[in-house]
Amino acid sequence: xxxxxxxxxxxxxxxxxxxxxxxxxxxxxxxxxxxxxxxxxxxxxxxxxxxxxxxxxxxxxxxxxxxxxxxxxxxxxxxxxxxx
Numbered sequence: 001x002x003x004x005x006x007x008x009x010x011x012x013x014x015x016x017x018x019x020x021x022x023x024x025x026x027x028x029x030x031x032x033x034x035x036x037x038x039x040x041x042x043x044x045x046x047x048x049x050x051x052x053x054x055x056x057x058x059x060x061x062x063x064x065x066x067x068x069x070x071x072x073x074x075x076x077x078x079x080x081x082x083x084x
Contacts, residue, residue, distance in 0.1 A: 004028050004040055007075065009062035012043070016054040025061065032059070032066060032073045043073040 010025040012034050026033045026040060033040040034049070034056065042050040045068040049056055056073075059066055063078035 002029050012059045013057040014054055015057055027075045030074045032075050045071050
């Protein structure tokens with residue numbers, strides 16, 4: 001089983017009902033999740049999330065990157081992370 005793992009220096013901006021929040025980002029497998037309260041929400045292609053009333057606006061993945069495809073947002077590690 002894969003658990004949620006924090007991405008170093010990675011943050012996202014999510015919003016719901018006109019309120020924007022900066023949140024830490026996590027990975028599980030290759031998919032990116034945002035911390036939301038005591039749980040996590042999956043980030044989806046096109047700004048959507050697994051929480052119907054919440055959208056994501058911007059992502060900063062530190063040294064890594066991301067790609068939107070097949071309905072999900074997937075983490076792309078930096079060259080130095082991939083070499084480890």
